[in-house]
Amino acid sequence: MSSETQTQKSALPSLPKARTGIVGLDEISEGGLPKGRPTLICGAAGSGKTLFSMEFLVHGALKFNEPGVFMAFEEKAEELTMNVASLGFDLQQLQQDKLIKLDHVHVERSEIEETGEYDLEGLFIRLGYAIDTLGAKRVVLDTIESLFSGLTNMAILRAELRRLFDWLKEKGVTTIITGEKGEGSLTRQGLEEYVSDCVILLDHRVVNKISTRILRIVKYRGSVHGTNEYPFLIDEEGISVLPVTSLTLKHQVSSQLISTGIPSLDSMLDGKGFYRGGSILVSGSAGTGKTSIAGSFAHSTCQNGERCLYLAFEESPGQIIRNMNSIGMDLQTHIDKGLLRFQASRPTLHGLEMHLLSFIKQVDDFKPSVVILDPITNLVTVGSVSEVKNLLIRLIDFLQNSQITVMFTALTLMNSPSEQTDENVSSLVDTWLMVRDIETNGERNRGMYVMKSRGMKHSNQIREFVISEEGLRLVDVFLGPSGVLTGSSREAQQLLERTGEVLWDHALSRKDREIERKKMVLEAKISSLKEEFESMQDELNRAYIEEELRKEVQEKNREEMTRKRDSSK
Amino acid sequence: MKNNDDIWELRLYVAGKTPKSVTALKNLRQYCEEHLKDKYVIEVVDLLVHPQLAEGDQILAIPTLVKKVPEPIRKIIGDLSNEEKVLVGLNIRPAKKIE
Known part of the structure; x- marks a missing residue:
């Protein structure tokens, strides 16, 4: 996100978000899950709900300084620890460091007899105690629907769940509630009724015998979010969501x-x-x-x-x-x-x-x-x-x-x-x-x-x-009379053209010689005409000089005659 | 089947003095006096005072009655208003029948 849009956003109070630290998810949810509110993660068995929530807690504890409580209704704490150890999460160490608390809530129907009125205050106290001792900011309830199989009084259960989610909101903890996908509804027990802020659906599809995991943000109240189905992966580094495209085309370009x-x-x-x-x-x-x-x-x-x-x-x-x-x-x-x-x-x-x-x-x-x-x-x-x-x-x-x-x-x-x-x-x-x-x-x-x-x-x-x-x-490519020429026809054409060149050269030199000869003849003619012109000029000059001389001599003679006549006077 | 020397160790989890808790404790005392005279110990745990104890016995609902001894461990939740269910849950009814 650019700093520009951030400053724009900070002008209005926007929904505070808790970053999940899951690669790609924070990008498509524009910053993470709604802070201090419950989020429902639903999906079929094996779609990665537990892992998703665990990553949310572990990243929260390690990266964002937000300790978390994991309440497991299905798996035992030791099993969970073992399961996520393959991702490099050391839950035991995290528990010792008081960053994460695992609490396994075991509901066994055969051990429980219900007589008369009750409430789930025990669960509240347990959770509240865990949250308070850790100063937890994040809570995961995985999968709270298990309660429905352990307890029979639906009316009490539903009322208590509603109270629980309100209570969590009041506590200001960011909560993930997981739920198994049901027929025709997002969860079997209709948990989406209680959690209305953010719902994320995880799916697992097998097409052509090859499976793809898909994540979709079904609903995110009060926030912009990507609505597409995003494929995601679970590997030894945990979950990574791969946005189909980043929402913008802003990459640097090179002119090199x-x-x-x-x-x-x-x-x-x-x-x-x-x-x-x-x-x-x-x-x-x-x-x-x-x-x-x-x-x-x-x-x-x-x-x-x-x-x-x-x-x-x-x-x-x-x-x-x-x-x-x-x-x-x-x-x-x-x-x-x-x-x-x-x-x-x-x-x-x-x-x-x-x-x-x-x-x-x-x-x-x-x-x-x-x-x-x-x-x-x-x-x-x-x-x-x-x-x-x-x-x-x-x-x-x-x-x-x-x-x-x-x-x-x-x-x-x-x-x-x-x-x-x-x-x-x-x-x-x-x-x-x-x-x-x-x-x-x-x-x-x-x-x-x-x-x-x-x-x-x-x-x-x-x-x-x-x-x-x-x-x-x-x-x-050679363009011949019959179109584009390639391969051997191109080579044939090349040969043909080379022959033509030689002939052309020859013709050219013959013409040159002809012109040279003509030039010589013409030059000879020019020089003879020049000589003729010079002799004529000489002739003209001679006549002119003779005339001059004659005039001069006559003048002299006349003067001589005049002088002689005068002296005889 | 049941040894008569067994002592019923009962633990009742409550959260403050709510009407339900008070009813549950009253009912429990009554059944015990009736069926297990001098063979029971009742311990009342107030989770508002000791919240850390909720985890150990897997307490969710309040009030919860836990029977630890004799085996098997059983939990009875609610205000214990149904005597029949409580007695079955505490393994008192069948034991009585054998006698």
Whole structure:
């Protein structure tokens, strides 16, 4: 929750809440259970009610400094201690430290005879005493419905229960009351009548022989809460609720790009590759090289010194390593260096929720910067399409929050007209690469294109995708008269064009020589014309000078004559 | 079957002097005087004074009468207004029949 919304909320007095400390639950209930009020947890046998309440108490005692009283009507204190020891809760120690008090209330019908009027003051006193000695803030009554089987006077019992819940509210303790799910009602004895503040339903569903636990907040008076069914898990760390999606999309984004491991593919993606923290889907029909693309991405990630987690559902790690070796990628060295980790399991090993949890645990443990799931298609065998989609949404959410890049591969049905993948995840991913068969002239080639890539210029071209001993490479597709050419027809076209080039070159040089010759002829002509022009100019000049000279001589002669005439005078 | 030397150890749990508790104690005294003369001990435990004692005998309801000896342990809850039920519960009725 951001500080902004918190300050907004504190302006109005809002319902105080007691945090449960159960992973994910505090998130969907916006802070926990209603503080100082009773909450009903109902569900069928084995749905995790007792464990849920026990976690609430233990977390309260250890994390939130709220001691608690556990009143067990079904299990003995020793049994409870033993049962939760597997989760690492040391109830004995907690009892010694006066943080938790276990009280087993044993109601045995055969030992009890009822005669006349009575009330349950004894229970009140017992509980009150336990609460007061510990200063308890939390109380669990598990399962108070057992009283109904031990005592016969329903009228007294119901009146007393109502009084008990009012009394607990007055005491200001946060209470969990568990109840067995009944036919057509939330609890067998209609406890929901008495507890009206918060009701949480736990369920346990088996679909296709694989079970999923589900939690739903049926009612939460005075508070916003998630209303969905949330799958949850019980494992050696207790209960974890996995919200389908976090309610908002607020994760950090990175503009850093990381290489795909195939330089020519990088160039299709704005010359750089995928965004860090993005999600990439590689889909295609069988045998189009999806795993090779994934392997090459893993290879390049490890070469850059980053960690990569490879979750394989179809092939064993050994198989992938061998196969990638055949196309020139040595993954074993990365494993030896601790940069690459394989986690191979059949999808049917456990349900989707367990898968998700094991992914998340692996990621938390290994801290990779890239996660690869190869292929997600197989997950459909253990869940419905929408469940797989949910799982992937949550996984993407989780990974994006940690700035981890994730690549999925998915098998599309052979030549299906739509490019939609079975899992309907294409809308979730940031980058979608499509590999498909191009079958022409009796051979099968692979074509690859970028269906989408959010936030970057990407090529609109279909490239031929070649897997060779040197690795993966994309080749420009040739456009011939009969359309797109791939494989050997592309090579034929290439040869054809090369021949053409040579011929063209030849033709070009012949033309050059011709022009050169013409130029020489013309130049010769120009020089002869120039000489002719010069001789004509000379001729003109000579005539002019002669005329000048003649004029001069005549003038002299005239002067001479004049002088002679004068002297003779 | 029953040894006549048995002493009935009875413990009555109450919470303060409520009408129900007072009735229960009165009824109990009466039955004991009638059927178990000199063979019984009644201990009255007020849980308001000793709340920690509630856990030991698994007390829920008030008033509760607990018969610890002779075996088996039996609990009778309520104001003990039904004499028949109390006597059966305390194993007094069958014992009497054998005699």
